[in-house]
Amino acid sequence: MSTIQATGPERGIRDRFGFWRRTYAMMAKEFIQLRRDRVSFAMMVAIPVMQLLLFGYAINTTPHHLPSAVLIQEESDLARSVLKALENTAYFRFVYEVHDVDDFDNLLKSGKVLFGVEIPRGFERAVRRGDKPALLVAADATDPVAASAALGSLGMLVQTALQHDLYIGDAPALPFEIRAHARYNPAAESRLNIVPGLVGTILTMTMLIFTALSVTREIERGTMESLLSMPIKPVEVMLGKIIPYILVGFIQAFLIVNIGVFLFGVPVLGNLLLLAALSTLFIAANLAIGYTFSTIAQNQLQAIQMSFMFFLPSILLSGFMFPFAGMPVWAQYVGECLPLTHYLRIVRAIMLKGATMQNLHFDTLALAALMLLAMTIAVTRFRRTLD
Amino acid sequence: MNGGNGIAIDVKGLSKSFGGREVVHDLSMQVRRGSIYGFLGPNGSGKTTTIRILCGLLTPDSGEGTCLGYDIRRDAEKIKRQVGYMTQRFSLYQDLSVRENLEFVARLYGLADARGAARDMVKRLGLSGREEQLAGELSGGWKQRLALGACTLPNPQLLLLDEPTAGVDPKARRDFWNEIHALAAEGLTVLVSTHYMDEAERCHEIAYIAYGHLLANGTVDEVIAKSALTTYTVTGEDLNALAAELIGKAGIDMVAPFGSSLHVSGRDVAALETSIGPWRERSGLHWQKSHPSLEDVFIELMNRSRDNFQ
Numbered sequence: 001m002s003t004i005q006a007t008g009p010e011r012g013i014r015d016r017f018g019f020w021r022r023t024y025a026m027m028a029k030e031f032i033q034l035r036r037d038r039v040s041f042a043m044m045v046a047i048p049v050m051q052l053l054l055f056g057y058a059i060n061t062t063p064h065h066l067p068s069a070v071l072i073q074e075e076s077d078l079a080r081s082v083l084k085a086l087e088n089t090a091y092f093r094f095v096y097e098v099h100d101v102d103d104f105d106n107l108l109k110s111g112k113v114l115f116g117v118e119i120p121r122g123f124e125r126a127v128r129r130g131d132k133p134a135l136l137v138a139a140d141a142t143d144p145v146a147a148s149a150a151l152g153s154l155g156m157l158v159q160t161a162l163q164h165d166l167y168i169g170d171a172p173a174l175p176f177e178i179r180a181h182a183r184y185n186p187a188a189e190s191r192l193n194i195v196p197g198l199v200g201t202i203l204t205m206t207m208l209i210f211t212a213l214s215v216t217r218e219i220e221r222g223t224m225e226s227l228l229s230m231p232i233k234p235v236e237v238m239l240g241k242i243i244p245y246i247l248v249g250f251i252q253a254f255l256i257v258n259i260g261v262f263l264f265g266v267p268v269l270g271n272l273l274l275l276a277a278l279s280t281l282f283i284a285a286n287l288a289i290g291y292t293f294s295t296i297a298q299n300q301l302q303a304i305q306m307s308f309m310f311f312l313p314s315i316l317l318s319g320f321m322f323p324f325a326g327m328p329v330w331a332q333y334v335g336e337c338l339p340l341t342h343y344l345r346i347v348r349a350i351m352l353k354g355a356t357m358q359n360l361h362f363d364t365l366a367l368a369a370l371m372l373l374a375m376t377i378a379v380t381r382f383r384r385t386l387d
Numbered sequence: 388m389n390g391g392n393g394i395a396i397d398v399k400g401l402s403k404s405f406g407g408r409e410v411v412h413d414l415s416m417q418v419r420r421g422s423i424y425g426f427l428g429p430n431g432s433g434k435t436t437t438i439r440i441l442c443g444l445l446t447p448d449s450g451e452g453t454c455l456g457y458d459i460r461r462d463a464e465k466i467k468r469q470v471g472y473m474t475q476r477f478s479l480y481q482d483l484s485v486r487e488n489l490e491f492v493a494r495l496y497g498l499a500d501a502r503g504a505a506r507d508m509v510k511r512l513g514l515s516g517r518e519e520q521l522a523g524e525l526s527g528g529w530k531q532r533l534a535l536g537a538c539t540l541p542n543p544q545l546l547l548l549d550e551p552t553a554g555v556d557p558k559a560r561r562d563f564w565n566e567i568h569a570l571a572a573e574g575l576t577v578l579v580s581t582h583y584m585d586e587a588e589r590c591h592e593i594a595y596i597a598y599g600h601l602l603a604n605g606t607v608d609e610v611i612a613k614s615a616l617t618t619y620t621v622t623g624e625d626l627n628a629l630a631a632e633l634i635g636k637a638g639i640d641m642v643a644p645f646g647s648s649l650h651v652s653g654r655d656v657a658a659l660e661t662s663i664g665p666w667r668e669r670s671g672l673h674w675q676k677s678h679p680s681l682e683d684v685f686i687e688l689m690n691r692s693r694d695n696f697q
Contacts, residue, residue: 226478229442230495231467385463386444 039298043305054313054331063146063326068115069096071104076124082135082176086117091150108183110359111345114140114147114325127175134179141182142352143193146323151180184352192267195260196351197320199279200343202256204286204314207249211290212303214241215382220299225386234382238375242287249283250276260351269354275347278364282343285371289339292374295381314340342366395420395545395576396441398452398459402599403436403445410436412599414450418578418592420544423571425590426580429689433599434580435475438547441578442472455544468496471538475549477530479537481523485514488522489537496541504540512536528559535563539570546570548579552586564589584682595685597692603684611684616640617659618652618679623672636662641687645680652683 034041070083086092092115098104107113118136126133137154139147185192215237218224227237257275260266268275290307297303315321317331318340324332335341342363349355357364396418403411411433418424426434439445441454443463451458457465479488489505498504509518512532517525522533531551538546548567552560564586571577571591579590587593587607594604603610621629626649630642633651638658643650653659667674679687 221481222474222476222478223480224478225444225474225476226472228444229467229470229472229474230492231464231497232495385446386439387446 037301039302039305043302043309054317054334057328057331063149063323064090065093066091066114066146066150066323066325067095067112068092068117069098069104069107069113070094071098071101071116071118073099073121074119074123078124078127079119082119083117089150089153091153092117106359108138108140109349109353109355110362111140111349112362114143115150123176130175132175132177134177136179136181138181138183140353141185142348143319143323144185144190146325147182151182154178154180191264192352193348195264195266196347197344199253199256199260199347200282200318200340201315201320203249203253203279203283203343204340205311206252207245207283207286208290208293208307208311209304210245210248211241211287212293212297212307213300214291215294216297216300216303228384228386234379234384237382238288238291238378242284242291245287246280246283249287250280253279253283266351268351270350270356274357275350278343278346278350278360278367281364281367281371282339282346285339285367285374288371288374288378292378292381295378295383310338314338317341319344336366337370339367339370342370393420394418395422396424396452396454396578398441398454399450401437401440401447401450401452403433403440403447410599411440411447414596414599414601416594416601416604418576420576421571421574422591423567423577423579423589425587425593426578426596427582427587427593427685428580428596432597434596435549436599437596438472438549438578438580441466442470442547443467444472468541469544471541471543471546473534473538473546473548473551475553477522477534479522479530479534482521484519484521485509485525485533486518488533489540492537492540498541508536508540528555528563531555531559531563532566535566539575544574544576546575546577546579548577550580550582552581552583560586584680584685587681595688597689600692602688602692607681611679611681614679614684614687615654616652616679616684616687617654617656618650618677618683619659619663620645620675620677621649621651621672622647622675625671629666629672633663633666638662641683641690643683643686650680650683652679652687654687 068086072079083094087094094117096103096107096113098107104116104118108116116138118138120133120136123133123135137151139151141147215224218227253276257268261268289310293303293306293310297306313334317327317335318324318338319335320340324335324341327335345363346355346360346367349359353359394417396416398417399415401411401414402409414433414437426437428434436445440447441459443459443466446460451460453459454466455469457469459466480491483491486505486509489508490501493501493504506518509515514529514533522530525533535548535551538548546567552563555563560583567577567579568589579586581587590607592604592606593610595602595610603613605613623629626644626647630644630649633639633642638653638655638660639651639662640654641650641652643652651659651663653662663674666672
């Protein structure tokens with residue numbers, strides 16, 4: 001009757017290579033499981049290759065063609081020549097031309113430009129008279145790395161560029177003075193730049209993981225099946241899972257900002273309430289993205305891998321580690337899709353430049369848009385059935 | 388009540404495939420309101436899939452029908468409000484307490500007094516004093532009772548229970564079934580899947596499904612009668628050897644040991660009796676013609692369906 005036979009003595013246990021056979025058995029099992037988990041396997045290959053290519057090309061610590069604005073208070077051929085010469089240094093790229101000081105300040109405050117060149121009224125006449133007038137170059141020095149190379153070589157480069165200029169001639173020295181003004185962070189202290197940046201980076205990391213595991217955890221623990229059989233809608237599941245963590249994120253942000261202010265002496269020049277409100281928006285955006293991963297991933301490991309895939313570019317392409325303006329255009333487009341990029345501009349602008357909402361429209365809208373996009377994907381991706 | 392025709396579940400021609408493998412094939416069934424309907428069949432026979440289709444968790448590839456008068460394809464959301472589904476695997480939150488789990492369910496269904504409803508259920512379940520215990524720390528039997536309590540909390544009209552007593556001790560199983568009968572007496576319709584024959588016999592009606600096909604349904608007596616199976620019960624010595632000799636003989640469809648006796652069954656009475664003839668006179672063996680048990684019928688159905696569908 002019985003078909004299961006005990007192992008006979010001839011098939012008994014050989015224990016001579018026991019250690020190796022058991023290790024081999026475990027190894028073989030792991031390889032099989034690894035091969036079956038296609039997504040993890042693909043990520044193992046894709047992550048290093050993609051990230052290396054992406055970041056290898058994108059990161060540039062001596063950036064060129066930095067977005068700049070010019071405040072023109074005098075239209076003259078000499079002024080045009082000087083601007084042309086500045087552009088020829090390859091450090092500056094003039095994207096805005098304004099005639100009003102307020103506009104000029106706003107561009108710098110909002111982070112739309114890193115440099116502003118001010119051509120004062122009566123500039124050409126003063127040059128001709130030999131008065132050596134001042135040409136003001138204002139730099140947003142919140143990120144010392146981005147500004148320093150350009151500022152450092154300013155005098156020499158402009159002179160070389162203007163050497164054969166019609167109006168200047170082969171003068172031994174420049175007939176005007178270049179006065180560089182490093183705004184917001186005159187001492188070029190990198191912690192002033194890094195600490196606000198860390199607020200965003202730390203929040204990204206913690207918030208993503210919180211929600212990235214939320215749906216997959218329900219699936220793995222078997223609670224999703226009964227949840228789906230109850231009358232609750234995908235939007236309700238999502239909001240119910242995101243909102244508690246907004247509070248957690250808010251506490252985190254509060255702690256980091258306080259440590260930044262009291263331990264590292266980073267100022268908060270702008271409105272604290274505005275900082276709190278926009279930080280909340282940023283926290284919600286990250287939670288929404290984490291939640292979206294959670295609806296796509298099939299298990300918790302995949303959710304963590306996805307969060308990591310998102311976190312690394314957030315650190316490297318957002319302007320946290322390397323100057324945003326120094327990246328190639330395509331990398332800047334990638335950066336614009338990351339909430340951290342926008343939040344870094346916001347948090348640096350509010351803390352270091354005393355920016356107001358008026359300066360931050362674009363980045364606020366971008367954060368809101370990214371959050372809504374993630375939420376829409378999450379709600380449509382959320383499977384209401386087990387099909 | 389919805390539908391109002393005394394039928395809680397009425398489906399026709401349900402089919403569902405996963406990755407090219409048909410798990411449910413052309414399944415039709417009717418379940419009367421207020422009855423306990425048992426769902427039997429081997430593992431992987433499509434019981435869980437059918438239950439999931441009924442509560443809107445899966446969409447059938449083909450087929451149609453109503454559950455509590457609502458269309459199973461279009462009105463999944465309405466069905467969810469009226470149906471309590473108890474999953475095979477414990478699916479309450481292990482890291483929430485008994486009370487917290489019940490309150491969560493009560494709130495999801497929008498009960499006016501979620502706390503009160505949870506409190507009453509704790510009392511009904513006999514869990515008073517253990518409200519704050521984590522659900523994950525309960526024993527298997529209590530977990531099942533709690534899960535049943537969570538399902539019945541929103542006053543559903545239909546309960547779908549997927550192997551609710553798997554791995555639960557006999558005493559807890561009996562208590563569980565007493566509770567199910569009490570609920571049915573209150574007018575609830577219960578569809579319950581199980582592997583246990585004694586549980587099947589406590590159902591008003593049963594359906595046997597294997598390889599996605601519904602093979603038999605009706606009351607227990609009807610199913611046994613329809614099987615047209617004849618069974619001889621043999622007692623005596625060395626039944627193992629006897630079984631080995633009998634297997635495969637013409638007319639003998641099944642030989643199965645039952646404790647100290649052996650059940651020898653076949654659909655063709657004449658052929659069966661011819662085949663067992665030589666052994667009937669053997670000394671030390673006592674042969675008795677008897678009714679097949681439900682288990683005989685099911686195992687025979689399963690053997691036959693394996694030949695047909697695999």
